[in-house]
Amino acid sequence: MKPKILTTLPNYTVPAFFGDALAGVTVAMVAVPLSIAIAIASGADPAVGLVTAVVAGFLISLLGGSRVQIGGPTGAFIVVVFGVIATHGYDGLVTATFLAGIILLLAGLLRLGTLIEYVPEAVINGFTIGIAIIIATSQLTDFLGLTVSNLPANFFPKLAALWDARETLNPSAFAIGGATVVLIVVLRRLAPRFPGLIVAVGLTSAAAAVLDLPVATIVSRFGELPDRLPLPGLPDLSLSKIIEVVPSAFVIAFLAGVESLLSAIVADRMIDGRHRPNAEMLAQGAANLGSALFGGLPATGAIARTATNVRAGGRTPVAGLVHALTVLLMMMVAAPLVGELALPALAGVLLVTAWNMSEPHKWGIYMREPMSDRLLILLTLVLTVVADLTIAIGVGVAIGLALRLRRRNAPPEDWSTPER
Secondary structure, three states, X not given: OOOHHHHHHHHOOHHHHHHHHHHHHHHHHHXXXXXXXXXXXXXXXXXXXXXXXXXXHHHHHHHOOXXXXXXXXXXXXXXXXXXXXXXXXXXXXXXHHHHHHHHHHHHHHOOOHHHHHHOOHHHHHHHHHHHHHHHHHHOHHHHHOOOOOOOOOOHHHHHXXXXXXXXXXXXXXXXXXXXXXXXXXXXXXXXXXXXXXXXXXXXXXXXXXXXXXXXXXXXXXXOOOOOOOOOOOOOOOOHHHHHHHHHHHHHHHHHHHHHHHHHHHHHHHHHOOOOOHHHHHHHHHHHHHHHHHOOXXXXXXXXXXXXXXXXXOOOOOHHXXXXXXXXXXXXXXXXXXXXXXXXXXXXHHHHHHHHHHHOHHHHHHHHOOOHHHHHHHHHHHHHHXXXXXXXXXXXXXXXHHHHHHHOOOOOOOOOOOOOO
């Protein structure tokens, strides 16, 4: 359970620091627009996305069991966070995040990090694709500039409301959002190590401002971004509130544990390393506790940002620390400029994120899996979209473990590397 930073620092060198620092700054350029977009999509204030990236990102790198893990708010939490806020309010979300942190700390202390191998990959793939679908549909309002007075939370009523609002389409918003998607894809192909995300969002937002296009920005809808972290404070820990949100806390803890350990596995394969799962669980617990104390969102290891860190040259947790401090510096220095980012551009970012989460290049592989696995993916996906993520995970894991017991004489399957 020893943090990786304690292993890497004794032999740390100046050239290694410069490599980590460059990688940390690069990842921060990606994290700023993505953290804001995730917060907005979750139904929260955009500033809390930055707060989460700073506080949780710093703690995950400081205490984690991976050399290169980057933490912060992720797309996987959007559905859960939106539902918790809608049901229990934002104070309920903060309490649930705090409790999730405690659950993850206990899981780490009890050395439960290795239990990730018992969660069926078909379940993870199913609910991840389901989350991607929900994220994509939730962004169509801003991406298309639609005017919808009260967008339903349920999937099919939401589609109906979006269709009914089709005549309110804003061509300017659609142009900005579409241009952002194209730029992200092109820059990623031409220069994979370059922080094309913030360049794409910055260019299209600047174009909207220069051309005086009628598109919403962060400032116009949410007001100015803060230039500092809020003061920490305990959430509502009354017995009634704890009982009210504890189911959501378990879902948040489960997602944080699964996503962070998957991300650590991906990182191991990229750098030929080996993470410490129980240290990672402890770090996720501390990060969610810290995020809740500052009024932030749930956090976990972010696969895409971790991969960006590795490709940019990050090799120790120092890169993650630099990433968090750079996001904080951007808050302090460039908050007014960041506030001018166009919402259709941020919606474009999340549409690309949703597409990457669904891993379309693996759909053909899924279709060649055994019929039971294909049905389990489909079942988890459908339950995630039309019912509830809690139900989807519970049913999927139960059926998946039953199938694994049925195949107990077969050799265990290897994880395939996620790229979401």
